[in-house]
Amino acid sequence: MIDLHTHTIASDGTYSPEELIKYAIQKNLTAISITDHDTIDGLKPAINYMKANNITPDQLQLINGIELSTNIPKYNFDIHIIGLFINPDDPTFINRLSSVIDDRTRRNTKMLSLIQRAGYDLSLKDVTDYSKDSVVTRSHFAKVLVMKGYFNDTNEVFAKLIGNGKPAYVPREDVHAKFGIELIKNSGGIPIIAHPTLYGLDSNGLYGLIDELKGYGLAGIESYYSLYTKQQTKAMKHIASRFKLLEVGGSDFHGANKIGNDLAVGHGNLNVPDELLVHLQDYLNSNKK
Numbered sequence: 594m595i596d597l598h599t600h601t602i603a604s605d606g607t608y609s610p611e612e613l614i615k616y617a618i619q620k621n622l623t624a625i626s627i628t629d630h631d632t633i634d635g636l637k638p639a640i641n642y643m644k645a646n647n648i649t650p651d652q653l654q655l656i657n658g659i660e661l662s663t664n665i666p667k668y669n670f671d672i673h674i675i676g677l678f679i680n681p682d683d684p685t686f687i688n689r690l691s692s693v694i695d696d697r698t699r700r701n702t703k704m705l706s707l708i709q710r711a712g713y714d715l716s717l718k719d720v721t722d723y724s725k726d727s728v729v730t731r732s733h734f735a736k737v738l739v740m741k742g743y744f745n746d747t748n749e750v751f752a753k754l755i756g757n758g759k760p761a762y763v764p765r766e767d768v769h770a771k772f773g774i775e776l777i778k779n780s781g782g783i784p785i786i787a788h789p790t791l792y793g794l795d796s797n798g799l800y801g802l803i804d805e806l807k808g809y810g811l812a813g814i815e816s817y818y819s820l821y822t823k824q825q826t827k828a829m830k831h832i833a834s835r836f837k838l839l840e841v842g843g844s845d846f847h848g849a850n851k852i853g854n855d856l857a858v859g860h861g862n863l864n865v866p867d868e869l870l871v872h873l874q875d876y877l878n879s880n881k882k
Contacts, residue, residue, distance in 0.1 A: 595865050596857045597626040597656065597677060598787065598815065598843025600850075602725070603635035605732040607848030610639035613856075618653050620857055623867045626658035626677055626843070631693050632728045633659055633681045654870070657681050660787060661693060663773040664765040665805065670757040672770050672802070673787035675815070676777030677841065678877060686780040693776075694728065696767040701729050707761035708734065708754065713743055731755050732850055747850075757793070771809040778810050783876060785813035785841050789832075790825050799832070807836050812876065817842025819859025839872055841865075 600606035601613050608616065610627060613635075617625040629635045636657050642648075643655060657679050662671045680686060701720075708715050715737060723740075724733045735750035744750045754761045777784040786806060789799055803814070816829040817840070833840045842865035846856045853860055 594620075594622055594857045595624040595867055595870060596622060596843045596846065597624070597658065597841050597865065597869075598628050598660070598675060598818075599625060599846040599856065600629050600660075600848075601627055601635040601639075602727055603627075603632050604629035604728045605724075605730040605847060605850055607850050608846075610635040611642040613846075614639050614642055614648070614653065614655070616856055618648070622653060622857055624654035624656055624870055625856075626656035626675075628658035628660040628675050628677075628843070630660050630728055630730050631662060631690070631697055633657070633679070633687075633690070634727070636681045657782075659690075659777070659782075661768065661773040661776070662697070662765050663768045663770040665770050665802075668792075668802070669764065670792055671765055672792070672806075674770060674773045674777065674806075674811075675785040675787045675813075675841070676780070676782040677785060677813075677873065679777060679780045679782035683780045686776065689776050693768050693773075696765060697728065697730075699767075700763050700765060701734075704731070704734065704755065704761055704763045707763065708738075711754065711760055713738060713754075714741070732847070736850070770806060774806065774809045774811055778812075781877075783812050783839065783873060784810060785815060785839070786811060787815050788818050788820070788845065789814065789829065790818070790821060796828075803832060803836055803838075807838070811838065813839035813841050813873075815842055816840040817863060817865045819844045819854050819863050839876055840869055841873070842869065 601610045627635045656677050659676045661674045719737050720733050723737050735747035738750050774784040814833050816833050844859045
């Protein structure tokens with residue numbers, strides 16, 4: 594099994610990069626990708642841990658990844674683009690990634706203002722103290738609001754306050770999907786649309802979105818995901834075939850921040866086949882020529 598969509602404490606997961614690598618080995622994974630939100634800070638600790646413990650690719654392949662939150666102005670939701678096989682040492686990539694982080698900071702400031710206007714006692718310090726210097730995401734806002742007793746769980750926070758289209762939702766403004774896809778491709782990576790069923794589009798709307806992203810250079814789609822039904826997996830595989838996209842998949846593992854969603858198996862019905870790695874590698878090799 595492989596898992597190409599995971600998060601660490603560098604963004605909104607609860608496992609350190611080292612703990613995640615150990616857990617992946619414990620679960621006998623063939624490969625894992627760390628895809629933290631808008632940051633690569635979790636990659637170097639994972640790489641160093643594997644080197645220090647002589648963990649070879651035969652035991653576990655670590656694929657450098659990231660998950661970028663992007664936008665297209667006509668849509669009222671974030672479009673998440675996963676980048677696999679990126680080069681975390683590419684200075685141009687690192688420099689351009691800083692603009693993505695700056696945009697997230699501006700967004701968080703606006704979102705905090707809307708939350709406060711809605712009557713919730715929440716400060717930026719509350720959120721940053723909880724995030725412990727990692728990239729601040731909506732999940733951190735949700736967790737702190739639950740801890741303060743305003744909501745029963747984080748799902749309720751998203752459903753009533755900060756989810757797509759809700760009163761305190763703020764879209765990404767400066768990180769266009771085209772920018773995100775090009776950022777990944779220019780670093781030698783493979784850009785993939787994450788969990789497209791979560792965007793609330795009907796078939797025609799989803800086809801339109803994929804077609805537009807394909808025009809920007811999208812190369813893959815998450816056809817396996819922890820929340821998909823069998824029918825949705827089948828539909829995503831059909832889209833992959835129709836648009837000639839690579840298939841990938843992952844659990845979107847966040848540790849204790851997504852209870853019941855386990856590494857590699859999701860909610861128990863996920864099994865991302867190893868053979869997808871062959872197609873990804875073939876793509877990389879063909880684009881090097």
